[in-house]
Amino acid sequence: MKKTALDATDIRILSAVQAHGQLSKTRLSEIVNISATPCWARLDRLKAAGFIRGYHADIALNRVCDFTLVMVTVSLTHHRKADFDRFEAWVARHDEITECIATGGGMDYVLKTVCPTLSAFQDLMREMLETDLSVDRYMTYIATRVVKAGQPNIAKLVGAAARQT
Secondary structure, three states, X not given: OOOOOOOHHHHHHHHHHHHHOOOOHXXXXXXXXXXXXXXXXXXXXXXXXXXXXXXXOOOOHHHHOOOEEEEEEEEEOOOOHXXXXXXXXXXXXXXXXXXXXXXXXXXXXXXXXXXXXXXHHHHHHHHHHHOOOOEEEEEEEEOXXXXXXXXXXXXXXXXXXXXXX
16 A cells, blocks of 8 residues: 655644644644644645544543453464454454454454453353354453553654655
8 A cells, every 4th residue: 555645744733633632723733833724724635535534532441430351362263365354344243342453473363352341251252252253262361450552653653664764
């Protein structure tokens, strides 16, 4: 996939939106340090190009309810496209699975699950095994606390990539 060239101002806009969510035209232009009209035009261009997929709130879930956070690694028996597609479709249908990352190496997937109870998580795993998903093995890791969670520093990431080319 071809990467679209972004300049330093585009990166500052993306970083501001990532850190603060939706901002007023005036506030965004102050953070980015350009006038409001060109700033808003750039933001619209970035949205239209698909760089901004949405705006989300960072909810303190532990203040809302009790829950069980479990990380799961999954290895499939077969590695055909149909097997991956079937597993990924199953994952997409389950709200309890909040993240799924396909990996290379010893395991095929890493899942982040958030369930109301350990029993609900066990029900999810039972369903995964009883459904024809060709799961060879899986390992579960109950999270005791989140040490760090966040988004990557876009400016730093882009800068490092530019230095490597």
